[in-house]
Amino acid sequence: MRELFPFFKQNPDIVYLDSAATSQTLYTVIEDLNDFMMNRKSNAHRSGHSMGSWVDSKYFHAKELIGQWLNIKQPSDRIIFNSGATQGLMDAVMMCAKQYAGGNIYVGVDSHHSLLLPLQKLARENPWWSINYIGLDTSGKLNLSDLEQRLLKDEGAKIIAVTAVSNVLGIVNDLIRIKDIAHKNKATTIIDASQIIGKRSLDLEGFDFVAWSWHKIYGPMGLGCLVIDPVWLEFDPVRPGGGSVISVNLAGASWQTTTSKFESGTQNLAAIVCLPRLITWLIKHKEDLESHDRAMANLAYSHVPQTCFIAASQPDSGLLSIFPAMGATEDYVMMLDAKKIMVRGGKLCAQPLIDQITGDKSLIRLSWGVYTMPREIEAFFDRILEIHGRFQKFVQ
Numbered sequence: 001m002r003e004l005f006p007f008f009k010q011n012p013d014i015v016y017l018d019s020a021a022t023s024q025t026l027y028t029v030i031e032d033l034n035d036f037m038m039n040r041k042s043n044a045h046r047s048g049h050s051m052g053s054w055v056d057s058k059y060f061h062a063k064e065l066i067g068q069w070l071n072i073k074q075p076s077d078r079i080i081f082n083s084g085a086t087q088g089l090m091d092a093v094m095m096c097a098k099q100y101a102g103g104n105i106y107v108g109v110d111s112h113h114s115l116l117l118p119l120q121k122l123a124r125e126n127p128w129w130s131i132n133y134i135g136l137d138t139s140g141k142l143n144l145s146d147l148e149q150r151l152l153k154d155e156g157a158k159i160i161a162v163t164a165v166s167n168v169l170g171i172v173n174d175l176i177r178i179k180d181i182a183h184k185n186k187a188t189t190i191i192d193a194s195q196i197i198g199k200r201s202l203d204l205e206g207f208d209f210v211a212w213s214w215h216k217i218y219g220p221m222g223l224g225c226l227v228i229d230p231v232w233l234e235f236d237p238v239r240p241g242g243g244s245v246i247s248v249n250l251a252g253a254s255w256q257t258t259t260s261k262f263e264s265g266t267q268n269l270a271a272i273v274c275l276p277r278l279i280t281w282l283i284k285h286k287e288d289l290e291s292h293d294r295a296m297a298n299l300a301y302s303h304v305p306q307t308c309f310i311a312a313s314q315p316d317s318g319l320l321s322i323f324p325a326m327g328a329t330e331d332y333v334m335m336l337d338a339k340k341i342m343v344r345g346g347k348l349c350a351q352p353l354i355d356q357i358t359g360d361k362s363l364i365r366l367s368w369g370v371y372t373m374p375r376e377i378e379a380f381f382d383r384i385l386e387i388h389g390r391f392q393k394f395v396q
């Protein structure tokens, strides 16, 4: 697999362990991006010429293939292209805010800021909404029994907003049960799928909104998807503009009848045209991607006991976060970087959770992709042990 990612050929000395932030790019994506920019750049849905029709055909083919990959029926009524998970989650919250006058928001404490902040904004700006946090159980998953209890007493409108896999814990939350609870309690669901997509099978049916970004699954930057339940197609766009209408006059407009109405303005077509080959590859390697991910999670976690680091969780997927018993995270990240080992350190855009785990410190996160080799995980642990040894000498 590694040879399918040109980055590693170009940079053989880099140990890239930051794939949860962004993955390296599949060669087909680099080729398609380059071809579009060199030979084919033109706009979709607007041009009468053959270059424009070619872009249109890629756009529709991309949605068909996403439908095939994730088992989404009628993809042009369900899939919205946007700039990424951050936009998708924000738009989902804005659509809920238009639909309901107020209610209770139940959001996982393990959420990324891109889910938390739009919900906090909604509650801050509209006193009819209030935020309730779903805590974690002892295994690090969202505590759904507690959520169920709280919902028993909640008669009003409600949103359940959760991340499928936290970008700090790497634990897969129980989406089947979350869907069941939401249906029983007539709650609207917003799912952040950023860290699960491409790693585990995901049944999107029955959720109201599911968002992710393509740059985390070997794809291009600046492109995301928001998958909506068909009921949301009835609603007006929160972001109207060119492309979202069938006709406009001075009195008003009639909206497109497909998800195009939520895709106003020129889309990131350079990225969209890369999807057909990328998704074909993702479909072909679905099982390999999952089994490699599980193997890396086991390998990474198995190293923790030999260190003086504390793991934030025993991860299922994608990443492992740890914090040092001695020394500052920032020093470790810098010293790892000096050996060309790239990891992320800090609050990981999930500060409430990290403050809860570390008591106001920060974490080091190593994260992998399908190209990651066991020796790279081992290089990381060798290096942190070496750094720790140096810190100990200072202390003595």
Ligand code: PMP
Binding pocket: 020, 021, 083, 084, 085, 086, 087, 112, 114, 115, 163, 165, 166, 167, 192, 194, 195, 213, 349
């Ligand atoms: N949610 C999670 C769980 C993430 O890890 C990220 C990316 N760090 C995002 C949302 C936001 O993704 P993007 O920056 O691509 O919009």
